[in-house]
Amino acid sequence: MRDESRLIEEIADGKFHSGEVIAKSLGISRAMVCKRIQSLRKNQKLTIQSVKGRGYRLAQPLELLEIKTISDALSLATKESLDLHLHHTIDSTNSWLMGKASDGFPSGSVCIAEQQTAGRGRYGREWISPYGKNIYLSLLWRYPLSPTEVSGLSLAVGVTLLRVLRQIGLNDVGLKWPNDILWDGKKLAGLLLEVAGESCGPCHVVIGVGINTSIDEQSATAIDQPWVDLATIPGFTPVSRNRLVAMVLDALLTTLNGYQYGQLEPYLSDWKKFDLHYGKKVSLKSGNSEIVGVHQGIDRNGALLLTTADGTQTFHAGEVSLRPA
Secondary structure, eight states: OHHHHHHHHHHTTSSOBOHHHHHHHHTOOHHHHHHHHHHHHHHSOOOEEEETTTEEEESSOOOOOOHHHHHHHSOHHHHHHOEEEEESSBSOHHHHHHHHHHTTOOTTEEEEESOBSSOBOGGGOBOOOOTTTSEEEEEEEEESSOGGGGTTHHHHHHHHHHHHHHHTTOTTEEEETTTEEEETTEEEEEEEEEEEEOTTSOEEEEEEEEEOSOOOHHHHTTOOSOBOOGGGSTTOOOOOHHHHHHHHHHHHHHHHHHTTTOOOHHHHHHHHHHBTTTTSEEEEEETTEEEEEEEEEEOTTSOEEEEETTEEEEEOBTTBEEEEO
């Protein structure tokens, strides 16, 4: 993929580039340039135009992610604490980092990708991940705690991501338990946290973040739920992908450092404030069962509180899915 990624870099600006110039820059033949253009169309699903006498160009320019650009935008504390790994194409940033965690990768390791071929959401759902369009990143963090003591971390991370999005001007975003961020009832961003470790500690957690920045029409047809991206929100001026990645990493590091002892308390008020279903009648589905009640927010451990005819019950992330009744 390295040769293909270099070719993408050559044409990322959306302008015409002659096959001869590309071949010379990459040190390959004109025929090989043509072959790799075909590969990018097939594997990365990129729309690349070719015009005789003018060369090749992307139908839409891409802002590619760059380690240096992201690193330069990080705070000094974050830059010193994180180790960034950028992949052009990968199966899943979470899967890659979970594997590296077992190999001893340190806390603060970050995996970022331009494209995922097997991106995952909750319950193993596919996370549509077109090339160079959105943000797909995962961060590894190690705790001296047991897995149960970090059970509320996904809620804290959800609030953290929402704060970042509001910081860039999205004032109408809200939270859907346990870890989705919606705009106008449509999914804008989501989280996938995976935890492994000893029952009494220590443990490590991989935090996966997906943000829709710009989804092409071809990729959109594969999404099976209402969605939105930053590029199509009315009145919003999208920010640089590199800058947004840096803002997310800065915010995550602050949250992870402050969660050393399983403290969800600093996030409860914001969760309640931006909880899109608080006080509403909802249905909770788990497998073939369904429970209807009034959503009463979350408890101090991040469990959902639902008031039914049998009283108030608690439900934990990963057991149920939430839909408006």
